[in-house]
Amino acid sequence: NAGVTQTPKFQVLKTGQSMTLQCAQDMNHNSMYWYRQDPGMGLRLIYYSASEGTTDKGEVPNGYNVSRLNKREFSLRLESAAPSQTSVYFCASSEAQGPLSNQPQHFGDGTRLSIL
Amino acid sequence: QQPVQSPQAVILREGEDAVINCSSSKALYSVHWYRQKHGEAPVFLMILLKGGEQKGHEKISASFNEKKQQSSLYLTASQLSYSGTYFCGTHGSGNTGKLIFGQGTTLQVKP
Numbered sequence: 250n251a252g253v254t255q256t257p258k259f260q261v262l263k264t265g266q267s268m269t270l271q272c273a274q275d276m277n278h279n280s281m282y283w284y285r286q287d288p289g290m291g292l293r294l295i296y297y298s299a300s301e302g303t304t305d306k307g308e309v310p311n312g313y314n315v316s317r318l319n320k321r322e323f324s325l326r327l328e329s330a331a332p333s334q335t336s337v338y339f340c341a342s343s344e345a346q347g348p349l350s351n352q353p354q355h356f357g358d359g360t361r362l363s364i365l
Numbered sequence: 366q367q368p369v370q371s372p373q374a375v376i377l378r379e380g381e382d383a384v385i386n387c388s389s390s391k392a393l394y395s396v397h398w399y400r401q402k403h404g405e406a407p408v409f410l411m412i413l414l415k416g417g418e419q420k421g422h423e424k425i426s427a428s429f430n431e432k433k434q435q436s437s438l439y440l441t442a443s444q445l446s447y448s449g450t451y452f453c454g455t456h457g458s459g460n461t462g463k464l465i466f467g468q469g470t471t472l473q474v475k476p
Contacts, residue, residue, distance in 0.1 A: 284466075290366070291452055292407065292466040296430075308367075337379060339406060351395055352408035354464065 251275050252356035255340050257329045262330045270325040270360050271338030280345040281323035283307075283315060286338040292339065298323055299345070304345065330364045337361050366390050368455045370467035374452050375472050377443050384440040387453030396436040397454040397464060400447075407452060410438075425447045441472045 274281065276362045282297040284307075294307030298317040312328045312334060323342075327334055341354040368389040375383055387396060395414045399407040413429035413436060424441040436455075440447055450471045454464040 273427065280465075289468060291468040292454075294465065297463065305463075308465065326382050351412055351414055353412060353423055354399075355409070356406035 253340055253342055253355055255338075255360050257358035257360060258316065259361045261365065262327075263365055266330050268330060268362070270327075270340075270356060270362075271322070272324065273314035273322045274340075274342040274355070275321065276342060276355065277320070277346075278296045278344050278355075279320075280352075282341040282343075283313075283319065283323070283325045283340045283342065285335050286339060286359075287332075295338075297319045305357060309332045320339055328349065332364050334335065335362060367465055368425045368453055368467040370451075370453055372470060373468070374471040377472065379474055379476055380442050380444060383440045383443060383472060385415070385440075385451050385453075386410070387436045387438070387467055389434045389455045389457075391434065391443045391455075393429075393431060393436075393455050393457060394432055395456040396427075397456070398427055398436075398438050399454065401452065401469075402449040410451075413472045430459045440472070443472075444461075445474050445476065448472055448474045450455070
């Protein structure tokens with residue numbers, strides 16, 4: 250059981266470079282999420298997708314774009330990387346359908362991204 | 366609005382108990398609890414829905430007081446494996462599916 254798979258696991262970029270983080274889930278979940286985790290800040294939601302073809306902004310969307318390619322895949326793109334985007338990025342999925350979900354989120358192992 | 370967790374960190378001996386609190390300034394529909402070990406992904410522990418529900422997971426239980434907009438996580442007779450960072454995530458009434466996480470509470474259990 251793969252669950253939620255993120256690629257790559259580690260990446261180093263230079264300021265101004267672009268990068269796409271990939272996420273795929275094999276649990277047939279409706280909702281998918283991208284978070285960033287910085288020391289002392291907990292997990293902050295960047296974007297989420299409640300269903301295929303829909304996306305919505307989270308708490309910290311600036312500097313990022315997302316694509317819900319199909320039900321399985323949800324990618325996160327940094328168009329012009331900045332040092333402030335150095336972080337650990339987690340993708341998650343859940344069975345949630347619509348608002349006020351009581352479904353747990355299942356997380357991938359994370360992508361550790363450093364921007365010099 | 367990010368929920369506030371307290372304490373920020375706690376150190377225990379094996380067998381001791383701990384309580385982690387999570388407070389929100391907004392009305393809540395549900396509270397999620399997750400544990401994350403160093404270098405790993407967060408792992409789901411439990412969800413509490415409004416109604417004062419209390420749930421348990423092994424020797425870890427939690428309560429949800431919707432009037433006070435608070436949840437507490439209780440770790441009883443802690444084990445070394447309980448070490449990690451605990452996050453609460455709150456789901457406000459009327460929002461569109463976003464789960465907002467607290468800053469985390471680091472728990473260290475020593476032998």
